[in-house]
Amino acid sequence: PDSAPENWQEILREQLIECLISPLHDKDVLPTGEPKKAHWHVVLSFKNPTTFAKACEVFTEIKAVVPPEKESRVKDFRQMARYLCHMDQPDKHRYEMQDVVSIGSIDYASLCMSAADEDDMLDQIFETMDNYALDSYPKVVRWTREHNPEWKPIVYRKYTKQISEYAKGLHYESKQ
Template sequence: MEKKRTRNYSTVVYPESAPENWQMILEEQCVPAFVSPIHNKDINSDGDLKKEHFHVMVMFDGVKTQEQAREVFDLIGGVGVEPIKSVRAYARYLCHLDNPDKMKYKIDDVLSLSGADYNTMISLASDKYSAIGEMIDFCIQNRIDSYAELLLYAKDNRVDWFHVLCDNGTVTMVQFLKSRYWEIHKRYTEDMN
């Protein structure tokens, strides 16, 4: 019987049974990987709190067997070896981005190793639109009409917004801020007359 092979695998790591430096050990394997934030607020179906754990996702450059992936996971105390069918879907699962009934975790807390780019991996067009909507609301609430002010705020405080602005959201936000500035100053000029 032929062994199934794929490039991407996942495991679960429980802090109390993993080596203290397990994340460094994983990084030393030089395999692109994501480590979820610690899942410490997940609830079982019976309403009890689940044991704290991390989800780990590795993305090999070439296909590997489950046994080959297990060799990496054994080094870090990983429990189980699961082939990943959709890299984007599993990457989004690390923070429960598409699971409304589960606790959401911060995307900025995902550890990206060996060249893996979490923000690129999880990007969906709908996320970009949501981020632009959030930025518009933020600018209105905080009376921001300067693109530079928005960009600096995003760089320091909202990496997801910063990525949208750097990748392709700039035109929309610049046009919104110009129009907003014009409307505010038009009203002010009209009120003065």
């Protein structure tokens, strides 16, 4: 953080390059137990193939540390996104997902959701539908907007049909 200009995130926005910015990693520790210097991770996402030199230009403009070329190419964007909060590193401090900054149209929450996360969220949705007699898709949508906006990717896009069918089943059961 010391080397970055105060407006470094604005500089990234002006570049019109999609990226993800981790929460400030200020609780990371070295293998010796000493605290690491506070830092951010920035992951750029180019729509077209680009060169290492082009990526370096962006990082240089915000005075970021540029990793060696071999380490700079992200092999799995989803895994890198999950790393921003140490989701799969139980030996490291876990940072909050809501503290990740997304510049551009990257849907961070959807990107990071694992199959187990989706199953857990569907269980929550179905349980809420049971408990509050949400027996139509519009009722579930209204509930999601008012109480659980983190459900939006599941309710609005990914499992719309399954949730609608469950709601129909609840409606049918209530008429028996």
